[in-house]
Amino acid sequence: MPSIISHAVVALAAGTAFAPRETPEHFWWISVACSILPDADVLAFSLGIPYGHFFGHRGFFHSPFFGFLVGFLVASVLLHGGEIFSGRWFFYSLYFSLLTASHGVLDAFTNGGLGIALLSPFDSGRYFFPWRPIMVSPIGIAAFIGNWGLMVIKSEFWWIWLPSSLVAAFSAVIRTLLARN
Numbered sequence: 001m002p003s004i005i006s007h008a009v010v011a012l013a014a015g016t017a018f019a020p021r022e023t024p025e026h027f028w029w030i031s032v033a034c035s036i037l038p039d040a041d042v043l044a045f046s047l048g049i050p051y052g053h054f055f056g057h058r059g060f061f062h063s064p065f066f067g068f069l070v071g072f073l074v075a076s077v078l079l080h081g082g083e084i085f086s087g088r089w090f091f092y093s094l095y096f097s098l099l100t101a102s103h104g105v106l107d108a109f110t111n112g113g114l115g116i117a118l119l120s121p122f123d124s125g126r127y128f129f130p131w132r133p134i135m136v137s138p139i140g141i142a143a144f145i146g147n148w149g150l151m152v153i154k155s156e157f158w159w160i161w162l163p164s165s166l167v168a169a170f171s172a173v174i175r176t177l178l179a180r181n
């Protein structure tokens with residue numbers, strides 16, 4: 001995985017670009033939670049579920065399919081009642097789905113660990129993209145301290161933080177200009 005901080009950075013950039021006007025504060029918390037949720041599957045290790053298992057780390061819970069389940073669920077909980085199937089519901093569903101799915105997609109650009117079950121549950125194969133510039137992050141804080149952690153931060157800065165900041169800054173300018181008109 002890239003570190004969970006980097007997944008959260010992507011969520012903040014996406015929120016800056018797409019958050020509806022007058023966004024409630026919980027919109028941001030849920031955005032960050034969706035972006036890091038797939039890594040909750042590291043619990044599989046302590047439950048004795050092997051890495052390569054369907055429910056193992058980077059398995060089903062890292063798939064875009066799971067991302068879409070989360071998106072629909074979050075939108076339906078946030079906008080219960082009469083707003084289901086409204087325009088806002090579709091927007092929230094898509095937004096939170098893509099944000100959750102972005103996690104596995106970003107992980108597929110990392111240079112270590114097992115691949116990501118991007119096509120789960122239809123195909124349990126583990127995949128990476130052919131180009132993998134992001135240094136894989138160690139599992140656990142202890143291994144993060146030291147040289148490996150520094151290399152991870154450096155690669156995430158270039159490949160995630162910097163592009164995300166540019167997207168956020170560009171979106172903020174565009175939205176400010178649009179709001180003036």
Ligand SMILES: [Zn+2]
Nearest residue numbers: 001038039107
């Ligand atoms: Zn991950």
